[in-house]
Amino acid sequence: MxxxxxxxxxxxxxxxxxxxxxxxxxxxxxxxxxxxxxxxxxxxxxxxxxxxxxxxxxxxxxxxxxxxxxxxxxxxxxxxxxxxxxxxxxxxxxxxxxxxxxxxxxxxxxxxxxxxxxxxxxxxxxxxxxxxxxxxxxxxxxxxxxxxxxxxxxxxxxxxxxxxxxxxxxxxxxxxxxxxxxxxxxxxxxxxxxxxxxxxxxxxxxxxEQATKKKEHDLKGKRILLVEDNQINVMVGRQILEKANLVVDVAYDGQEAVNKVRENNYDAVLMDIQMPIMDGYTASKEIRKFNTVTPIMALSASVFMEVKSKIIESGMNGFIFKPFEPEDLLDKIEDAMQSNIPANVVAN
The missing domain is CATH 3.30.565.10 (Histidine kinase-like ATPase, C-terminal domain)
Known part of the structure; x- marks a missing residue:
């Protein structure tokens, strides 16, 4: 609004x-x-x-x-x-x-x-x-x-x-x-x-001023996979991402995410942690068996080191705390796309 x-x-x-x-x-x-x-x-x-x-x-x-x-x-x-x-x-x-x-x-x-x-x-x-x-x-x-x-x-x-x-x-x-x-x-x-x-x-x-300054994002045409089982979160996430001119694909569980990454080329993956059928940790591990390049960013509500460590150990490149500001989300996505940091290295 x-x-x-x-x-x-x-x-x-x-x-x-x-x-x-x-x-x-x-x-x-x-x-x-x-x-x-x-x-x-x-x-x-x-x-x-x-x-x-x-x-x-x-x-x-x-x-x-x-x-x-x-x-x-x-x-x-x-x-x-x-x-x-x-x-x-x-x-x-x-x-x-x-x-x-x-x-x-x-x-x-x-x-x-x-x-x-x-x-x-x-x-x-x-x-x-x-x-x-x-x-x-x-x-x-x-x-x-x-x-x-x-x-x-x-x-x-x-x-x-x-x-x-x-x-x-x-x-x-x-x-x-x-x-x-x-x-x-x-x-x-x-x-x-x-x-x-x-x-x-x-x-x-x-x-x-630097921290609150709105950054100009160059994301037009970039393709992103949003992995999220909550319909409201999908709706809000899609609005934020599409407003930044990203092409958004959605997977509603970890297994669907693995299949989509195997069949398509994405510039980044936003991975929820808690999902039915297959959670975000397992999905990331499966993706890393055949794709070590595409950045995977966890969407996590947890502030605990235990969860952060698990995120990195599963092959994700970093994490974005929920709830997040749209600008923060887009900043993290752009940084992940531009970075050459491999999986298993913290990108925060």
Missing amino acids: GDSNPRQDQVQNIEALNYSGKILLNLLNNVLDFSKMESTTITLDPIPTNIMLAVKQIKKIHEPSCLRKGITLELEIDDDLPIVQLDIVRFNQVINNLVSNAIKFTDEGSVTLRITKLNETTDTVLLHTEIKDTGIGIAQDQHEKVWQAFTQASTSTNRLYGGTGLGLPIVKSIVEAMGSQVKIDSEPGVGSSFNFDLQLKLASNDEL
Whole structure:
């Protein structure tokens, strides 16, 4: 929708809708991967980020829930935050989990998201992030319990407010991967504060501009095989790829992908991992038995090293995280086509 020349009054709503979709998909992907969090390490993808711009949708996304409950959502973001290197997808995942949690357990008063600069050197900055509410609070003897998967502070909390009990464990895992720890300051009947400090590398405005600059792609007439069993994903993927003037062929499972690569010449293959009949790992191994040249890029929702290693071991050239921005997808495809990196070598 954003690429269809929307009216100015529609732009913010489209951005909010897009952001909401990313939040939902990231939550789902993390829930699906949660069972692996105890045994594998989350890897991060830091990019030059303007935090002020990155969190500007927070209020727009969550304010309707606050209005329905008669509470307020306040943003207190320092005006002089520098450009930083940050995995903004995972950072937003943390913020949205904590804000959603705060709203859920607050029936009167307010929820506040505060991001402040504690210290800045020539190379790094220390940022303090806090989500504070005036909700029901958590008893001191329950503070450690909230980090356990599928549990909440008490059975009555679960009965009254619902939820899976996965939000805070996911937050804990991501923040620890960022080199920090989440602290709790909470008192029943008063409210809660969840906060953490992040030491981040500074980035320049030029780096930010370069990272966000739309690249001109030269993909006209290039032929690509999209291997994906989900019809919605196929529809969206085809629209993105065909808009970039790529010729798109589709396979709905790994076995069909192997047959199509054997019978046709493709400039690249986009391979989903989880599929019926034959998964993406097996399909890639089969393709590599007779074709070691065509780049194969995995479409993966996982952030875990275990999955990344499996992708490379199966003969794929690299991976593209889901959800992805159309520009990022096209950049990765073009890089793969232009690269001479052979299979079994990471291309990220």
